[in-house]
Amino acid sequence: MRQSLESLSEDDREWLARIHAESENRSDLPDRVDQAIRVNQNFLYDLDRLIPAITRFPREDPEPAGAIAARVRLLPWAVAREWGSDFNSERELTYQPIYWKLKELLPAGAKVLVPGAGCCRLAYEIAARGFEVTAIEFDALKLLAAAQMFALGLESLQTEIRPYALETCNRMSASDNTRPIYVPDALMTDNALSRLTINGNEFVETARTMGSGEFDAVVTSFFMDTTTTSDLYMNKIIGLLKPGGWWINCGPFNYHYPSEKTVPLPPAQEPNVEEFMLNVTRHGFTVAERMEIDSTYMGNPSSMMQTKYRCLFFAAQFGQ
Numbered sequence: 001m002r003q004s005l006e007s008l009s010e011d012d013r014e015w016l017a018r019i020h021a022e023s024e025n026r027s028d029l030p031d032r033v034d035q036a037i038r039v040n041q042n043f044l045y046d047l048d049r050l051i052p053a054i055t056r057f058p059r060e061d062p063e064p065a066g067a068i069a070a071r072v073r074l075l076p077w078a079v080a081r082e083w084g085s086d087f088n089s090e091r092e093l094t095y096q097p098i099y100w101k102l103k104e105l106l107p108a109g110a111k112v113l114v115p116g117a118g119c120c121r122l123a124y125e126i127a128a129r130g131f132e133v134t135a136i137e138f139d140a141l142k143l144l145a146a147a148q149m150f151a152l153g154l155e156s157l158q159t160e161i162r163p164y165a166l167e168t169c170n171r172m173s174a175s176d177n178t179r180p181i182y183v184p185d186a187l188m189t190d191n192a193l194s195r196l197t198i199n200g201n202e203f204v205e206t207a208r209t210m211g212s213g214e215f216d217a218v219v220t221s222f223f224m225d226t227t228t229t230s231d232l233y234m235n236k237i238i239g240l241l242k243p244g245g246w247w248i249n250c251g252p253f254n255y256h257y258p259s260e261k262t263v264p265l266p267p268a269q270e271p272n273v274e275e276f277m278l279n280v281t282r283h284g285f286t287v288a289e290r291m292e293i294d295s296t297y298m299g300n301p302s303s304m305m306q307t308k309y310r311c312l313f314f315a316a317q318f319g320q
């Protein structure tokens with residue numbers, strides 16, 4: 001970015017400098033981006049200090065450095081999606097129907113599993129509503145971020161991140177990509193946290209070690225499209241549910257897998273909604289509610305580009 005600016009003619013540079021001098025924000029774009037990157041770096045350094053709090057890094061297939069770098073770069077954005085007020089409406093669209101359904105279907109204290117929990121906001125909110133929650137997430141970076149959010153939230157503190165630092169496309173104004181976001185946007189309680197257990201392993205492997213029929217509900221949010229073999233996920237969900245237990249799902253079928261995995265992936269099934277729902281009933285579920293919810297995912301609200309997913313929401317009861 002700096003090089004591109006320096007390659008401009010003297011005239012053009014003067015003109016740009018004049019525009020910046022006339023706008024509220026007088027520093028130039030590369031400097032502001034540098035500063036935003038430093039804010040993100042500080043956030044990541046703080047997470048680094050939490051590493052001893054995580055018992056083990058779960059991924060057994062080592063990732064190439066490029067894949068890790070991409071996950072680190074996206075982490076502030078993922079944290080903002082779950083813990084920033086910028087993403088409040090995005091979260092409410094798909095999380096609220098899950099809370100309502102759980103409240104309607106299950107008594108307080110019921111056991112809920114949330115696989116693919118990300119930075120654990122949904123899992124925390126379910127625990128805050130009185131349920132006993134187990135979250136499963138294999139991305140240690142997201143779990144570090146979750147641990148940091150809990151530590152800050154308990155103290156009513158916030159930290160600053162600049163998730164859009166490198167997004168120079170689709171800005172409405174000069175400072176859109178460097179604006180700060182403060183996280184977490186929620187106060188937390190020890191009481192709610194005491195009802196949340198976090199498991200930092202892969203879902204299918206973890207399910208093998210859990211007792212069968214342990215949960216009253218399994219909640220999958222933007223998760224069913226993270227596997228090449230959704231049948232395998234479905235079978236594990238069935239194994240973990242009590243008879244009469246509920247599967248609540250919300251998310252699109254935007255199939256995506258770790259692209260740079262060092263172990264080969266099994267061939268992808270990638271069912272469409274019709275096939276998927278037939279499979280749900282074939283596996284012994286009765287679908288009590290089904291609807292579509294349009295929502296962005298990690299959509300920067302101030303961007304000129306918005307991608308909406310048509311999410312499949314359903315609540316289905318097993319074995320009734």
Ligand SMILES: C[S@@+](CC[C@H](N)C(=O)[O-])C[C@H]1O[C@@H](n2cnc3c(N)ncnc32)[C@H](O)[C@@H]1O
Nearest residue numbers: 116117118136137138139201202203221222226
């Ligand atoms: C698209 S994100 C959704 C996060 C969160 N549920 C939400 O609604 O915002 C999917 C998450 O699932 C995790 N994940 C994907 N496959 C997994 C697996 N097999 N076991 C555990 N976690 C997995 C990813 O690391 C990622 O954090």
